[in-house]
Amino acid sequence: MRIATAKESYLQDEALFDSRTQRVWAALLGLALIAYPFMANDYWLYLACLVAINVASATGLNILTGYTGLVSLGQAAFMGLGAYTVAVMEHHVGGFFLLNLLAAGVVAMAGGIVVGIPSLRVKGLYLAIVTIAASFLAHFLFVNSGFTGGTGGMTVPPAQVAGVALDTSFRIYWLIVPVTVLMVLGAANLFRTRIGRAFIAIRDRDISAEVLGIPLLRYKLLSFGLSSFYAGVAGGLWAYFFRVVTPESFPLIMSIFFLAAIIVGGMGTILGGILGAIFMTMVPEVLRILVGLLPVSGDTLQFVSPVRTIVFGLLIVGFLIFEPHGLAEVWRRIRRFFHLWPFRN
C-alpha cells in the first residue's frame, strides 16, 4: 500500500491520476511531449511519430483483445481501410484533413462491425481465424477495387493547416501526438465506466454478463467497432505520415506485430498498450544499431530483417512463457519496490 495516499472522497478514489505524485508525473510527461520536438533531430522525430501511431493502434487492439477477450489478427487490415479512406478522400474530395481522419475511423469501424458479426456464434480461435480471413479480403479489395490504385497504391498529399503543409516530421508531430494522447485518454476513461466494465465481463465470463443484462452481440460489435475506429484513425495518420499507401503496406505480419505488442506490453491494461507499442517499435531500431556494431565485415544490413523476424518471434514466445502479464507487470513490480522501499514486502 502506498503511504500518504488515503482517499477522502469517492471522486478521488476513482480519478485517473489518483495521487499528487501521479498528477505531477503526468504533468511532467505532458511538458516533455511538448518540449520534445524542439530538442530532437529528424530521425528521433520520425521515430516518435511512428511510436505514437503504433500506440494508438495497439490501444485499439487492446480494447478488443485485451479487455474484451476477442482475439483479432485483423488490426492491420482495419488500419489499411483507414489509410485508403484518407488517400481516396484526398484525391477525390479534398477537404479538411481532420474530417478525412474521422471518415477513416468511421469506414474502418464499419468494417470492424461487419467482421464482428460472426462473433456471437464463432468463438475464440475460430474467430481469430475469421479475422485472418478478413485481412485477406481487405487485401483483395485494395488490389482489385477500381478506385484504390491497384497494386501500385496511391500517394497522399500532406495534410494542410491554414495553408501550412504538414510535410515534415516536426510539423506532423503536432497532429499525431495529440490525437494519440486523446485516444489513449479516451480508452482509459472507457474502463472507468459501465461500457468498459461490460467488455471485461464479456472476456471473463460471458454467461454471467448475460445474467446481468448485458446483450452480448451488441457489446461485442461495439468493441469491434471501437477498436477498428482506433485502427482506422491510426491508419489515416499513417497515410498522412508516410504519404504512400499500397496493398502491401498492411500485411498480416503487421497484425501479428500489434498482437505481439499488447502481449509484450500487457493485455488488458492501458499502460500495457503504450509500453508494448514503444517496445516493439524500438526493437528493430535497436537491432539495426546493434547489428551495425557487430564486427562482421561486409554489408550487415541484409541480416537486419531476418534477425528482426527472429527476435520478434522470440519476444512473443519469451514473454508468453516467462512474463505473461507483460511489461506492465514488470513496471508494477518496479513501482511496488520503490513504494515499499526500504521495506521489502
Added chain:
Amino acid sequence: MDWLFLFEVVLAGIGAGGLYALAGLAFVIIYKATQVVNLAIGEMLMLGAYAFFAFAAGMQWPIPVAIMAAIAVCAVLGGVVERLAIRPMLGESPISVFMVTVGLGSIMVGLVELIWSADQRRLPEFIPNEPIFLGEAFISPKIFYSFLVAVVLVAISLAVFRWWRGGVALRATASDQGAAYAMGINVPRVFSLAWIVAAALSAVAGIAVGAIGGVSSSMGIFGLSVLVVVIVGGLDSVLGALLAGLLIGVLEALAGAYLGGEFKLLITFLVLVAVLMVRPYGLFGTREIERL
C-alpha cells in the same frame, strides 16, 4: 464447356488436396494429443523443404538419404520445440498457446531467411518426369506421386487411430491430463511423440510442396489453407482433414483456373466463414459444452 480441362483441373485439385490432407493430418495429431492449435504448421512444412534442400543441394547427398535426413532432423526439431516452447505453456489459455505457435512460426521464417535469404529456390529434381495420363487427362507427375505418398500416409494414420489402443490414450491426454496420468499414461511422452510424428509428416508434405512449387521463406502461407482445412474438417478429426483437404484442394484449383490465382485464398476463406456460420465448430468437430 471444355470438360477435359475441367477434369484436369479437378484432378490437379485432388492431388493438391492430398497434400493439404497430409499437412492437416500433422495438425490434427498435435491437436488430438495436446489441444494446441498450431498456426506454425506452414512453417514446419517450410523447414522440411529447406532441410531437404540443404542436404540434397547443399551437401550433395543422394536423394533418398537427403529425404530421410530431412525427416529425421524435422522430427528432432519437433520434439525440441515441444519440450522448450509448448510444455511450459501447459495449463495456459489456448489463446496464449496459439500465440506461442505464431511466435515460433516467426522464428522459423527468420532462421530460414538468415541462412538462405528470402529468395525463392528450386529443389533438385527427383520425381520421375514422365507425364501421367488418366484417359486423356494430363496429371503432373509431381502432383500425382505426392498425392500417392500423402494418401498412403493418411490411410496408415486412419488405420492406426482406429485399431491401436494408443489412439484412445491420445484423446485422453488431450482432454484431461490429470486423469490420463492416473490411468498410467505417460503424458509427457505422448506430447513429445505427437509433435515428433507431426513434424515428420509435415516434413514429407513440405518436401512435396517444395518439389512442386519451389521453396521460399514465405512458403508458410500454405499453412493458412491448411488451417481452413482443419477447421472445416474439425480440429480433431483425421477423416475430416482428408475430406476437407480434398474439398479445399478442388475448390482452390477451380478458383485458380477459372477466376485467377489471386482468388484461390479468397475462395478458401469464404468457404471458412460460410462453414463457421453454419457449424461454429467445423463440419466434424466436437462441440464444446459449457457447464452452467
Added chain:
Amino acid sequence: MATVDPVLRVDGLTLAFGGVKALNGVGFEVMPGSITTVIGPNGAGKTSLFNTISGFYRPVAGRVEFEGQDITRLPAPQRARLGLARSFQNIALFRGMSVLDNIKLGRHCQLKTNIFQSLFYLGAARREEMELRADIEARIIDFLEIDHIRHAPVASLSYGLQKRVEMARALAMQPRVLMLDEPVAGMNREETEDMARFILDVNAEWGVTVLMVEHDMGLVMDLSDHVVVLNFGQVIAQGKPQEVQSNPEVVRAYLGSGDVSELRERLRTGRARASGAAADNGLQPGASAGGGTPPLSEVA
C-alpha cells in the same frame, strides 16, 4: 385477506435434452416477499429449473411468468432488466476485476451513459459513476460487510467472501426476485450463519423475494416460508417446511424406493443378528431404533 398475485409463477414446465426429460410438468408459485426454497436429491433438476427461469434453456412446454408477464421466450439479458437476479452454483464472478467493479456491473443495465459520454468521462459519465459508487457503498458494501476488500481482486478472496461478493453483485441489480443457487455450498458453520443472516436481512429490509436451491436442511427449515421438492424433474411435494419434512414421498425420494419401516426392520434384525453373534463373543447389542417415519432432518 386479499389474494396476492405471485411474483414468479412456473406452470407445466417441461425441459428435454434429447430424450431425457430434465423437467416434467413443473409448476409452483413464488409469493412476493417470501423465501422459497427448492430442494431435491442430486440430479432432480433444480439447476435446470433455475437455468430455465433465467433464460438459458428453452422449455419444450409450459410457461414462466414474472409479475404477470409471460417471459418464457424472453432472452436472458432482458429478464435481468425486469428485475430477476441470480447467482450461480460455481462462483461466476469476473476474475479480472476488483470486488467494487464486479458489484458495479450488477447495476449495468440500469445505467445510462453511452459510448461517447464514456470516452469523454467528465460530465455525465462521471456523475453517474459517483452516484453509483455512493449508493453501492452506503447500501451494499456496508450491509454485506465487505468494505475491507472493496479493491481486492476477486481471485484472491476466500470462497466464502467470493460468495458474498456474488450476492452483493446480485443486490446491485436492485432485483425484485433474487435466485440463489446453493448459496452456502462448501461453507463452514460460521460462513453459513453469516450468509443466512444476510439472506434474511435482504428479504426483510430490502423486501426482495428470495428463491433458492439448497441442500443444507437446517438452513432450509429455518429460513423458508415455502418449500418445493423436486425429484426426477417433477414436483413431488410443496408447502410449509414442517409439512414437507414429514411427507413420506419426500423421505422416500431422499432414501430411495422401498418402505422406510421395512428398511428399519431390516436394519434392526440385522443389528440383532450381528449382536446375537457378538453376544456369543460377549458384546452388548446396540439400541434398536423407534418405529414410524423418521423426520427429514435425521435423514438428510
